[in-house]
Amino acid sequence: MSNSQIKVEELFDWLEQQPELAHLREQAASTPCEYRPTEPTPQLRLTTNAIRELPSDDRGPIGKLWEIVWVPGRNMRGKAFSTPELDASLSSVAKLMCISTLWDFVTTVPLFSYSLSLLTWASVPAGTALSFILLWASNVAGENATDRRPRHAAKANMSLAAFVLLSAAKTLTSGVGVDLMISDRAIAAEYAKNLATLKLSDDRKDLETRNKPDANLRDAIRECAELQQQLKELGMNREANNKQWTSVKVKMDGMNVDQKTDANLSAEELSKKYSLTKGVCRYKQALYDLSKEKNKLYQDSIEKRAEAQKRLPPLSYLEKHEPEIFKEHFRGSGDDLEWVNGSEAVGQAFDQFYKKLMVGKFGLLGFSLFTFGISVILTGAASIMLYMAGKNPQVQASFMGELEKERNKRLSEYETLAKKEEA
Numbered sequence: 001m002s003n004s005q006i007k008v009e010e011l012f013d014w015l016e017q018q019p020e021l022a023h024l025r026e027q028a029a030s031t032p033c034e035y036r037p038t039e040p041t042p043q044l045r046l047t048t049n050a051i052r053e054l055p056s057d058d059r060g061p062i063g064k065l066w067e068i069v070w071v072p073g074r075n076m077r078g079k080a081f082s083t084p085e086l087d088a089s090l091s092s093v094a095k096l097m098c099i100s101t102l103w104d105f106v107t108t109v110p111l112f113s114y115s116l117s118l119l120t121w122a123s124v125p126a127g128t129a130l131s132f133i134l135l136w137a138s139n140v141a142g143e144n145a146t147d148r149r150p151r152h153a154a155k156a157n158m159s160l161a162a163f164v165l166l167s168a169a170k171t172l173t174s175g176v177g178v179d180l181m182i183s184d185r186a187i188a189a190e191y192a193k194n195l196a197t198l199k200l201s202d203d204r205k206d207l208e209t210r211n212k213p214d215a216n217l218r219d220a221i222r223e224c225a226e227l228q229q230q231l232k233e234l235g236m237n238r239e240a241n242n243k244q245w246t247s248v249k250v251k252m253d254g255m256n257v258d259q260k261t262d263a264n265l266s267a268e269e270l271s272k273k274y275s276l277t278k279g280v281c282r283y284k285q286a287l288y289d290l291s292k293e294k295n296k297l298y299q300d301s302i303e304k305r306a307e308a309q310k311r312l313p314p315l316s317y318l319e320k321h322e323p324e325i326f327k328e329h330f331r332g333s334g335d336d337l338e339w340v341n342g343s344e345a346v347g348q349a350f351d352q353f354y355k356k357l358m359v360g361k362f363g364l365l366g367f368s369l370f371t372f373g374i375s376v377i378l379t380g381a382a383s384i385m386l387y388m389a390g391k392n393p394q395v396q397a398s399f400m401g402e403l404e405k406e407r408n409k410r411l412s413e414y415e416t417l418a419k420k421e422e423a
Contacts, residue, residue, distance in 0.1 A: 117342025
C-alpha cells in the first residue's frame with residue numbers, strides 16, 4: 001500500500017468480507033443521496049446526508065440471554081479472520097449444537113422438577129433454572145471446543161469432552177424425563193404393583209418362619225420320638241417288660257382317664273394339660289395344632305390379599321389392603337394422586353425405563369424412546385461437527401493473534417491516510 005494514497009478497491013473488498021460489518025454495509029446502501037448537476041466537482045455534485053452516529057450493537061439483556069440459548073456462529077471463531085462462507089458454516093454447527101442442548105433442556109426439566117418436589121410450587125421454576133444452567137454450560141463448552149490454534153488443543157479437547165459428557169448425561173435422562181412427564185401414573189402403578197408383590201412375598205416367608213417349630217415344640221418332637229423308639233423296643237418282649245412298657249406309654253400319651261376328657265379341650269388347653277414329663281406326644285400334637293391355629297388367620301389374610309391383587313388395579317389395591325405402605329410412598333387418591341418423594345419417582349422412572357429398554361420392550365416406552373433416540377443422534381452429530389469445525393484451518397486462523405495484529409495495523413494506516421486526505 002502506498003503511503004500517499006488509499007487503495008479504495010482493496011479496502012472495500014475487505015469490508016465486504018467482514019460479517020461483523022454487515023450492519024454498516026446495510027446502512028451505507030440505504031443512505032439517501034442528493035445529486036447537484038451544476039456543481040463543478042464530483043464530490044460536490046453527489047452528496048449524502050449520512051448519519052454519522054453508528055447504530056449500537058448492544059442487544060440488551062434479552063438479546064444476551066437469547067445468545068446463551070441460540071449461540072451465534074461468530075462466537076465459535078476468533079476475530080482475526082472470517083468470511084461469509086466461514087460464518088455460514090459455523091452457524092450451521094452452532095444451530096445443530098443449540099438444537100441438541102435445547103432438546104435436552106426440554107426433556108430434563110421434568111426430571112429436575114420432580115427431584116426438587118420438596119420446594120412445592122417452586123419446584124418447576126427451580127428445575128427449569130437448573131436445566132438452563134446445564135444448557136448454558138454445554139453451549140459454553142461447545143464454543144470453546146473450536147479453538148484449536150497452537151498450544152490450545154488441550155483446552156479444546158477438554159471443552160469438547162465436557163460438552164460430550166454433559167450431553168451424554170442429559171441424553172441418558174432425556175427418555176426418563178419425558179416418561180415422567182407423560183406416564184407419571186403408569187410409573188406409579190408399576191411401582192405399586194412391585195411394592196404389593198414384595199409385601200406378599202415377605203409375608204409368605206414370614207409365615208414359613210412362623211410355621212417352623214419353636215424351642216418347646218422341637219423338644220417335644222425329640223422326646224416323643226425317643227419314647228416311641230423305647231416303646232417299640234420294649235414291645236418286642238412285652239411280657240417281660242410290661243410294667244416298663246406301660247410307664248413309657250403313659251409318659252407318651254398320658255393316663256387313660258386324662259385322655260377321656262381331651263376331646264372337649266382346645267389345643268391351648270391341651271398344651272397346658274400335658275408337658276414333657278406327662279403325655280409328651282400329646283403335648284407335641286397340641287403345640288403343633290396351636291401353632292397352626294394361630295397362623296391360620298395370617299395365612300387366610302395372605303391368600304385373601306393375593307386374590308385381591310389379581311382383581312384390583314395396583315394403586316387401588318395398595319391403598320385398600322396395604323394403607324401403611326401406600327401412605328409411605330403416595331398421597332391423595334384417584335386423579336389427585338401424588339408421590340410423597342419426587343426423588344423416588346425419578347428413581348423408579350430410571351429403573352423402569354432402562355429395564356424395558358434392556359429387555360427390548362420398546363413398544364412400552366413409546367414417545368420417551370423416540371426422544372431418547374433423537375437426543376442420542378443430536379448429541380453424536382453435534383460432537384462430531386464441533387470437532388470438525390475446530391480442525392478447520394480457517395477457524396484456527398480466526399484465533400491467530402498475529403493475523404489480528406496485522407489487520408489492526410492496516411486499519412490504523414487507512415485511518416491515518418483518510419485523515420490526511422480530509423485535511
